[in-house]
Amino acid sequence: NAGVTQTPKFRILKIGQSMTLQCTQDMNHNYMYWYRQDPGMGLKLIYYSVGAGITDKGEVPNGYNVSRSTTEDFPLRLELAAPSQTSVYFCATKETGDFRSGELFFGEGSRLTVL
Amino acid sequence: GQQVMQIPQYQHVQEGEDFTTYCNSSTTLSNIQWYKQRPGGHPVFLIQLVKSGEVKKQKRLTFQFGEAKKNSSLHITATQTTDVGTYFCAGNYGGSQGNLIFGKGTKLSVKP
Numbered sequence: 001n002a003g004v005t006q007t008p009k010f011r012i013l014k015i016g017q018s019m020t021l022q023c024t025q026d027m028n029h030n031y032m033y034w035y036r037q038d039p040g041m042g043l044k045l046i047y048y049s050v051g052a053g054i055t056d057k058g059e060v061p062n063g064y065n066v067s068r069s070t071t072e073d074f075p076l077r078l079e080l081a082a083p084s085q086t087s088v089y090f091c092a093t094k095e096t097g098d099f100r101s102g103e104l105f106f107g108e109g110s111r112l113t114v115l
Numbered sequence: 116g117q118q119v120m121q122i123p124q125y126q127h128v129q130e131g132e133d134f135t136t137y138c139n140s141s142t143t144l145s146n147i148q149w150y151k152q153r154p155g156g157h158p159v160f161l162i163q164l165v166k167s168g169e170v171k172k173q174k175r176l177t178f179q180f181g182e183a184k185k186n187s188s189l190h191i192t193a194t195q196t197t198d199v200g201t202y203f204c205a206g207n208y209g210g211s212q213g214n215l216i217f218g219k220g221t222k223l224s225v226k227p
Contacts, residue, residue, distance in 0.1 A: 035217075040124070042203055042217035043158070058214070090157060103148065103160035104205075104215070 002026055006091050006107035013081045013114045021076040021110045023091030031094040032074040033058075033104065034066065036087040043090065049074055081114045088112075117142060119206040121218030129226050134191040136221035138204035145209035147180060147187045152220070153200040161189075161202075194225050 007022045025032065030051045035043040045058030049068040063085060065077040078085060088111050092104040120139045128134050138147065146165040150158040162171055164180035164187060171178045177190045191198055201222045205215040 033214075040219065042119075042121075042219045043205075044217075045214060048214065102163055104150075104158070106157040106159070108157050 004091055004093055004105055004107035006089075006110050008110060009108065010111050011113070013078075013112065015081060015083065015114060017081050018077070018079050019081070019112075021078070021089055021091075021112070023074045023076070023107060024072050025074075025091075025093045025105075026072065027093060027095075027105065028071060029093035029095050029105070030071065031096065032068065033092045033094070034064070034074070034076045035090045035092065036060065037090060037109075038087050046076065046089075078112075083114050086112060086114045117206070117208050117216050119204060119216050119218040121204055121221060123221055124219065125222050125224075127224045127226065128194050130196060131193050134194050134198070134223055135188055136202050136204075136223075137186065137188050138206070138218050139186045140206050141185070142208065143184050144206045145184075146207045148205045148207070148215065149178060149187075149189055150203045150205060151200050152203065156200075158203060191223075194223070196225050196227055199223060199225050 004025045033048045034046040037043050044060045046064050047066040049055045052068050052071050055066050055068050068074050088109050090109050091107040094104050122137050148163045149161040152158045162178050167184050168182045169180040175192045179188045201220040203220045204218045
């Protein structure tokens, strides 16, 4: 039972390059999230998904895209990478989405540097 | 937009001293969660508070949710070096999606 798995753990990109951060979960959770964490800041929600085939924008979606073709996978795509996208990215899952639901389960993070 | 303010940003304590971090929201929260992130690690859920005035304890950690459900605190008694990390509160304003708004966190360092 791996929980939430993110790959890669580290990546350096050049400005203008594209890449996909992978996130897969084996907990059969419907809700999945992508956050970014900048130094000294909290976590900002990029995109989220309430189930396969459904995605929605969070607080900071510009420059990113997501897809959710299966319950397990929720990849985050960066197009035309910019230095402002240098950050640590966390994927997270939750069993249900309403306000009564409980904890977020986080992956170990992907540290991205854009030079 | 909705914001959760968390103070202090940093706290340095001597081992054995107490530590408190505070979160405030300008609007009423449905519930609030607390997470701990060790250096280089990922956030790990600690607790969720739902009821007005709720107080929950986990060993040396005491969590409170204000009567108006606009503020919360985490208090650690007699800190240990294992308490080092960043503590985040995350507010839930309700709605069908229940998305969380995270505070900026309080980074705790403990000097042995």
